[in-house]
Amino acid sequence: METLKEILAPDFLLRNSVYTSVLVGFACPLVGVFLVLRRLVFMGVALPQVSSTGVAVALSLPVWLHLGAAPHGSNGQTGHLLALAGSTLFTLLAILSLAFMERRGRGLPEGRLGTVYVVATAASILLLSKNRVAEAGWLDLLKGEIITISDFDLKLTAIALALVLCVLGWFHKEILFVSFDRSMAATLGKKVVFWDAALYLLIGLTVSIAVLSVGPLIAFGFLLIPALTAHLFSRTMRQFVIGASLLGGLTSFLGFWLAYSADLPVGPTDVVLLGAVYLICGVLNRVLIGWKSVQRL
Numbered sequence: 001m002e003t004l005k006e007i008l009a010p011d012f013l014l015r016n017s018v019y020t021s022v023l024v025g026f027a028c029p030l031v032g033v034f035l036v037l038r039r040l041v042f043m044g045v046a047l048p049q050v051s052s053t054g055v056a057v058a059l060s061l062p063v064w065l066h067l068g069a070a071p072h073g074s075n076g077q078t079g080h081l082l083a084l085a086g087s088t089l090f091t092l093l094a095i096l097s098l099a100f101m102e103r104r105g106r107g108l109p110e111g112r113l114g115t116v117y118v119v120a121t122a123a124s125i126l127l128l129s130k131n132r133v134a135e136a137g138w139l140d141l142l143k144g145e146i147i148t149i150s151d152f153d154l155k156l157t158a159i160a161l162a163l164v165l166c167v168l169g170w171f172h173k174e175i176l177f178v179s180f181d182r183s184m185a186a187t188l189g190k191k192v193v194f195w196d197a198a199l200y201l202l203i204g205l206t207v208s209i210a211v212l213s214v215g216p217l218i219a220f221g222f223l224l225i226p227a228l229t230a231h232l233f234s235r236t237m238r239q240f241v242i243g244a245s246l247l248g249g250l251t252s253f254l255g256f257w258l259a260y261s262a263d264l265p266v267g268p269t270d271v272v273l274l275g276a277v278y279l280i281c282g283v284l285n286r287v288l289i290g291w292k293s294v295q296r297l
Contacts, residue, residue: 003261016149018256020157021218021266024210025252027161028222029230029244030168031206034199036227037179043098044223047207048216049120050094051087055212056127058086084156087208094120095200153213160209164202175199176237214267221271222248229278232285251277 007018035044061082094116168175178185178195186192210219230243255270262269 004257007257007260014260016151016154017266018253020149020154020213021252021256021270022249023157023161024214024218025222025226025270026245026249027164027206028210028219029226029248030165030241031199031203032223032227033230033241033244034175034179034203035223036231041224041228043095045220046098046117046120047091047095047203048211048219048223049117049124051091051208051211051219052216053120053124053127054086054088054090054208055083056086056124057090058083060127061086084208084212087212088204091208092201092204095204096197149213157209157213160205164206167198167202171195171198217267218252218270221267221274222252225271225274225278226251229274229281232281247277 006012007014009015012018032044035041059082098116174190174195175198178190178192179199182192185195207219207223210222226244226248227240229247230240234240234243251274252270255273256266258264258273259266259269
């Protein structure tokens with residue numbers, strides 16, 4: 001309990017890391033539920049890595065232009081905004097390209113996403129290998145080390161995720177309708193392409209800010225695992241969304257607490273904890289299904 005009191009103290013040294021982790025934990029599942037609804041789980045794997053490539057390109061630009069290095073976490077606000085711009089641009093280009101190819105029905109979707117993931121991972125490593133200063137800061141995020149979150153980083157993360165939450169809150173009916181039944185939405189005169197683009201924009205922004213704040217590992221974990229877990233027990237869309245978001249936020253805080261207590265990296269601790277919760281809930285769901293079957297007999 002002493003560790004918990006220390007983490008909750010206003011003067012806690014890593015308080016920005018706690019706040020950022022919890023913000024991402026609450027927000028990522030909100031767009032993750034739409035990836036699950038649209039059966040785009042593999043896209044949730046590829047997008048954080050593509051976003052990382054965008055960050056690597058952005059951090060390498062000053063070196064290519066002979067302007068010096070602008071690594072993540074240094075050079076103040078300019079370096080962070082440059083990385084955010086690269087992350088967002090690459091993520092949006094990837095998600096729109098993949099969506100377009102899916103509409104055209106060319107090739108295997110899983111094959112395209114697998115290729116994007118592998119190539120993006122290799123490209124990130126190659127780019128950072130030529131920029132040692134940027135690599136030193138970015139490798140911490142790749143490993144899930146959430147330790148250097150500035151006040152500016154925290155504010156930018158909070159503003160971006162609040163924007164995503166507000167848009168989803170205002171237009172959740174339209175986005176949900178298009179996600180559930182595109183054909184019916186088009187028949188009723190809904191602007192399917194517009195709402196698709198809006199959802200992709202929200203997903204892209206959430207993935208970009210999450211990757212830039214806590215790294216691709218945690219971004220991927222909180223995009224999908226809370227949504228998959230909540231889906232096991234949810235009977236309505238409201239339960240699905242609220243359950244996924246609460247599970248993500250609570251797990252992110254508990255993961256930080258465990259990592260801080262045991263001196264472990266936060267990212268892997270969060271993801272392993274999410275995986276354990278998913279496994280336990282999956283077993284419980286099977287038990288409940290079996291029990292209901294026995295009662296019917």
